[in-house]
Amino acid sequence: MSVNVTPPDRARTRDEAFADWIAGAEPGWLECRTQNRHLLEGITGRKTDLEVDRKQGVVLATETCPRCSTTVTQVIGLHDGYLQSVYGRPRYEYPEGYTLPPDATEGGVMSREQRAILRHELVAIALERMNGKRR
Numbered sequence: 001m002s003v004n005v006t007p008p009d010r011a012r013t014r015d016e017a018f019a020d021w022i023a024g025a026e027p028g029w030l031e032c033r034t035q036n037r038h039l040l041e042g043i044t045g046r047k048t049d050l051e052v053d054r055k056q057g058v059v060l061a062t063e064t065c066p067r068c069s070t071t072v073t074q075v076i077g078l079h080d081g082y083l084q085s086v087y088g089r090p091r092y093e094y095p096e097g098y099t100l101p102p103d104a105t106e107g108g109v110m111s112r113e114q115r116a117i118l119r120h121e122l123v124a125i126a127l128e129r130m131n132g133k134r135r
């Protein structure tokens with residue numbers, strides 16, 4: 001869930017848009033964003049859902065990241081193993097609010113500084129939990 005803390009009478013700066021996003025982000029989202037990867041077990045994972053579609057000649061291997069709730073589906077050629085999805089990449093379905101708003105980044109890519117801010121936020125969350133001030 002996104003929380004907009006910027007007054008509506010002017011456009012947000014990039015820093016404000018990014019700060020607004022962080023304010024509504026789950027810690028698990030920040031973990032996946034800073035590490036640039038999800039916690040996935042893969043095609044043979046115990047929680048991976050396999051759906052064989054012989055008509056389309058594909059296997060859909062779907063799993064959900066336990067950290068951020070993003071669902072990742074690999075559409076795999078049944079006979080050749082090639083990914084059949086758009087651009088030959090897995091399909092990602094993100095939880096609402098997970099993706100950064102367009103005005104929060106330069107061209108949709110987080111900067112090194114923004115990743116550092118997320119990491120710093122995670123450290124703050126971890127320290128607060130360690131000190132019993134946050135669950």
Ligand SMILES: [Zn+2]
Nearest residue numbers: 032038065068
């Ligand atoms: Zn994830």
